[in-house]
Amino acid sequence: MSVPNPYWLRDNCPCTECRDPRGGQKRFQIGDLPDGLTAVGAVEDATGLAVHWSDGHRSHYPAGWDAPAAPDERTEHAKRLWRAADFARGLPEADWAAYLADPEERIAVLAAVRRSGFALLRGVPAEPGRVLEVARSFGYVRETNYGELFDVRVEPDPANLAFTGLAIAPHTDNPYRDPVPTLQLLHCLRNDCAGGDSGLVDGFRAADLLRAEDPAAFALLARTPVPFRYRDRGTELAAEKPLIGLDPRGAIREVRFNNRSTDTAALRALSPAGLDAFYAAYRRFAAITLRPDLRLDFRLAPGDCLLFDNTRLLHARTAFETGDDSGDGTGHRHLQGCYADLDALSSTLAVLRRRTAALDELEELFEGEGAGEYLGEAVTLAAHMLQAAALARTAGAPPALVAAALLHDTGHFRGSGRELMAGTDNRHGATAAARLAPHFPPAVTEPVRLHVDAKRYLCATEPGYLDRLSPASVHTLALQGGPMSPAEAAAFAAHPFSADAVAVRRWDEAAKDPAAATPSFAEFRPLLLDSMR
Amino acid sequence: MSVPNPYWLRDNCPCTECRDPRGGQKRFQIGDLPDGLTAVGAVEDATGLAVHWSDGHRSHYPAGWDAPAAPDERTEHAKRLWRAADFARGLPEADWAAYLADPEERIAVLAAVRRSGFALLRGVPAEPGRVLEVARSFGYVRETNYGELFDVRVEPDPANLAFTGLAIAPHTDNPYRDPVPTLQLLHCLRNDCAGGDSGLVDGFRAADLLRAEDPAAFALLARTPVPFRYRDRGTELAAEKPLIGLDPRGAIREVRFNNRSTDTAALRALSPAGLDAFYAAYRRFAAITLRPDLRLDFRLAPGDCLLFDNTRLLHARTAFETGDDSGDGTGHRHLQGCYADLDALSSTLAVLRRRTAALDELEELFEGEGAGEYLGEAVTLAAHMLQAAALARTAGAPPALVAAALLHDTGHFRGSGRELMAGTDNRHGATAAARLAPHFPPAVTEPVRLHVDAKRYLCATEPGYLDRLSPASVHTLALQGGPMSPAEAAAFAAHPFSADAVAVRRWDEAAKDPAAATPSFAEFRPLLLDSMR
Structure with a gap:
């Protein structure tokens, strides 16, 4: 093969000397690599690419390590650009209780925010402060001069158009802030006015239309920094950013649109012709944002919480009239809002997807290899682990320990079990713990890792324990090192997770009953997801 | 004069119909302006520019309204680019107690962070959690997956190089986050190790050097999005940004530099030649960041808190060894850090400057016009107000009320007092309140606004009050409307600040003693600053 740039290839060396196996963080700086670095040998086969370097280091790149990367998720290329009619069959929404209970619902909501720019949670209790709870379900509240949260309702002496009953045209919030809050949440506590409906416009779509209809105007707005001020x-906040922000490749990545806070005096720096061109482009873009086919209108009811991408969506509202509760048809409108950020939302989404994918993979193993023989016992490997989990659950063990019981023999999967049956210690406790570590905390992985040692410990310290082992377990005990020495037993007993490992071990021994009722793997999915936190 | 682009000019109309007088927010959207808008008349004189618009609106632009704007404060043009020798005479630093007590110290520290990218606070109590207090003294803590704050010390099972005793080369933090935290704080709780010194490098200076020495490499780094991942x-955070971020005009605005978190596999999308060029540029930039003359080294002692711009400065540390407290010369190093953002810091700085400028202006008025006659009384206008404030202070009034007493007659400044003396009610309570409103809360401005009404109220409701007024005060009473009617008095008494206004009024009447000791305006500056919050 032709070896690509040696610094790039070496920069990607996945060995544990070069990278932390947990977070994948590199352990060297680019300047640490010697000048004149070359590959003195390179062999590619089915397992991947092996490279021997001029400085003596050896790297092995597993096949597929350089699979094409996903595009930057913040640009237009990772989005579904929309117009109102695209939601004719309904908005991306979920019930708050279902969102909390079901990771698949959470994934759907967060993915909608990332892809379409918004989602609606229904049934969030219409109580003050709950909007913070919604933000904290996937990320972190961005506190500002408006506080952790802000109230949007008619105020007697409004310092901001938001606190009147006037209509507000589509805009993004806080363009005068840098970094701008990338997410906004609006939670409806009350809305029984005439008017006060909500509107959303996809700012990326509007920018995309401007680019198609007037490329010069688009280019001008993308390259003209606009000062914003509040x-x-x-408070005295100021930021200077173009109305349309592009990534270095020219993809739309951010829209700031808010005439209320545009400190246009500073545009004086443009030439007269530059001002003419800017204002023509600005007004053309503004006109696009007002096209009715782009604007999605809906009404927030008490308990609704709208989440939207403040770097992309423009939000608006119709005018409304508040009343005096005299029953004349005019009531009140009260929203509570807060800001948060997209990076944490995307992280939560990625972790949820990673976790459900890990569970899918485990479930497949339980149903595939798990249906095979378990070291000559009268139950399958899967039934054995499911029985152990059932025993832990019946015993009232905490979720992490039930998870440990369920997963304790996953080190036998992927063919490893055959080694032990063929007479080689496959160190299946350690193997399972290592495989589970990217997803589960030590409260799960440590009892799994130690459950073989727990057998050796119990055989050494508990009279009669060895006699109760199944013949297969006696057979493997020898391969695993036999009963512990007194020194080994003392060291084991001092381990913080030794009691949990012993508990798993006892369920392990008891979970070999061909007549016992065996629960399904699916039953344990919610518990496993909880244990991953 | 030649009228510039009409939409731009109209967009800047300062009238209260077009703009909220408090925040300056515009009350219209750019699309609300009619097509074909023109100026049908324009007259410029010493007061400014008056425009009559084709849609009937009239605007008046005060002279100087379009003074050239300051450059974007986040780019290189607003910074002092430095190398280590520039701080040979000392670091930008302040004592924490002085910083808290003295707005000028706060201004100096925050201005240093903005201009040089960092400052050091000494004497912040070396107690856990205090770093949050520092952040909240000028802004808001940015919570992340690392928590509100994070501990930097050697950990037994480090997931991050930061939690070892290894040296760390100059880098920015959290490049995998978008928005990246723009500020970092590091507070030293303990540092009695061998090693563990801190280092800072001005990333803007390093980028500037790269641009001078290898413009093509600079341009390449500025246009190549680099994926970062943690x-x-x-957690699963990802962001894609160039190592050198430019504003649309090509000025350096942001540096991200952290090889540990660079997900370089995704750079595979570049052509082989593109990879070669990128890595040559990357290594050239890295080499510049390691130049000894760029690196400022210093040692954090317990109680030191370093504040720095994480979009600009690279931070580093030397290796250190931790010990077992046995007195063998190796000790421990423990920092606590948190993230925050530059926009709030700049806002706090701007408001502090605005407040001290407002006090400077008031002090000048007290010393200038204030030395003049006060409505024919035996004291000057300044002495009158200072005596009123002294009486309020002696009476144990809260700071806002002392401030109100001090400022109650500032409506007479700027020549307004002459009107009243000439027989016209200059409505000086309302004038003063309006002038003070941009800086002081209602607890200060309302008693000022109402102190004339309080005289009319007291004359109507308190037997003998009128008889105790000075002749000048009796004279102006008539101009001001005379004693209140019963209906007026009832309305006044219902006002939430009527009692405070009456208190100010009584001190006002008593503060005309040519023999009384008169404090200086400077004495009241700290109290006035506190009252502005």
Whole structure:
């Protein structure tokens, strides 16, 4: 093969000397690599690419390590650009209780925010402060001069258009902040006014239309920094950014659109012709954002919480009239909002997907290899682990320990079990713990890792324990090192997870009953997801 | 004069119909302006520019309204690019107690962070959690997956190089986050190891040097999005940004530099020649960041808190050895850090500057016009207000009320007092309140606004009050409307600040003693600053 740039290839060496196996963080700086670095040998086969370097280091790149990367998820290329009619069959929404209970619902909601720019949670209790709970379900609240949360309702002496009953045209929030809050949440506590409906416009779609209809105007807005400013007695925020932000490759990545806060005096720096061109482009873009086919209108009811991407979606509302509760048809409108950020939302989404994928993989193993023989016992490997989990559950063990019981023999999967049956210690406790570590905390992985040692410990310290072992377990005991010495037993007993490992071990021994009822793997999925936190 | 682009000019109309007078927010959207808008008349004189618009609107632009704007404060043009020798005479630093007590110290520290990218606070109590207090003294903590704050010390099972005793080369933090935290704080709780010194490098200076020495490499790094990634059991963060971020005009605005988190596999999308060029540029930039003359080294002692711009400065540390407290010369190193953002820091700085500028202006007025006659009384206007404030202070009034007493007659400044003396009600309570409103809360401005009404109220409701007024005060009473009617008095008494206004009024009447000791304006500056919050 032709070896690509040696610094790039070496920069990607996946060995544990070069990278932390947990987070994947590199352990060297690019400047640590010697000048004149070359590959003095390279062999590619089915397992991947082996490279011997001029400085003596050896790397092995597993097949597929350089699979094409996903595009930057923040640009237009990772989005579904929409117009109102695309939601004719319904908005991306979920019930708050279902969102909390079911990771698949959480994935659907967070993925909608990332892909379409928004989602609606229904049934969030219409109580003050709950909007913070929604934000914390996937990320972190971005506190600002408006507080952790802010109230949107008519105020007697409004410092901001938001706190009147006037209509507000589509805009993004806080363009005068840098970094701008990338997410906004609006939770409806009350909305029984005439008017006060909500509107959303896909700012990426609007920018995309401008690019198609007037490429010069698009280019001008993308390259003209616009000053934004907000000022009150305790605040003076300023930021300077183009209305349309592009990534270095020219893809749409951010929209800031808010005439209320545009400090246009500073645009004086443009030439007269530059001002003419800018204002023509600005007004053309503004007109696109007002096209009715782009605007998705809906009404927030008490308990609804809208989540949206503040770097992309423009939000708006119709005018409304508040009343005096006299029953004349005019009531009140009260939303609570807060800001948060997209990076944490995407992280939560990625971790949820990783976890459900890990569970899918485990479930497949239980149903595939798990249906095979378990070291000559009268139950299958899967039934054995499911019985152990059932025993732990019946015993009232905490979720992490039930998970440990369920997963304790997963080190036998992927063919490893055959080694032990063929007479080689496959160190299946350690293998399972290593495989589970990317997903589960020590409260799960440590009892799994130690459950073989627990057998050796119990055989050494508990009279009669060895006699109760199954013949297969006696057979493997020898391969695993036999009963512990007194010194080994003392060291084991001192381990913080030794009691949990012993508990798993006892369920392990008891979970070999061909007549016992065996639960399904699916039953344990919620518990496993909880244990992953 | 030649009128510039009409939409731009109209977009800047400062009238209260077009703009909220408090925050300056515009009350219209750019699309609300009619097509074909023109100026049908324009007159420029010493007061400014008056425009009559084709849609009937009239605008008046005060002279100087379009003064050239400051450059974007986040780019290189607003910074002092440095190398280590520039701090040979000392670091930008302040004592924590002085910083808290003295707005000028706060201004100096925050301005240093903005201009040089860092500052050091000394004497922050070396207690856990105090770093959050520092962040909240000027802004908001940015919570992340690492928590509100994070501990930097040697950990038994480190998931991150930061939690070892290894040296760390200059880098920025969290490049895998978008928005990246723009500020970092590091507070030293303990540092009695061998080693563990801190280092800072001005990343803007390093980028500037790269641009001068290898413009093609600079341009390549500025246009190549680099994927960054961080992953642990509960987190999966990814961002894609160039190592050198430019504003649309090509000015350096952001540096991300952290080989540990660079997900370089995704650079595979570049052509082989592109990879070669990128790695040559990357290594050239890395080599510049390691130049000794760029690196400022210093040692954090317990109580030191370093604040730095994480979009600009690279931070580093030397290796260190931790010990077992046996007195063999090796001890421990423990920092606590948190993230925050530059926009709030800049806002706090701007507001502090605005407040001290407002006090400077008031002090000048007290010393200038204030030395003049006060409505024919035996004291000057300044002495009158200072005596009123002294009386309020002696009476144990809260700071806001002392401030109100001090400022109650500032409506007479700027020549307004002459009107009243000439026989016209200058409505000086309302004038003063309006002038003070951008800086002071209602607890200060309302008693000021109402102190004339309080005289009319007291004359109507308190037997003998009128008889105790000075002749000048009796004279102006008539101009001001005379004693209140019963209906007026009832309305006044219902006002939430009527009692405070009455208190100010009584001190006002008593503060005309040519023999009384008169404090200086400077004495009240700290109290005035506190009252502005």
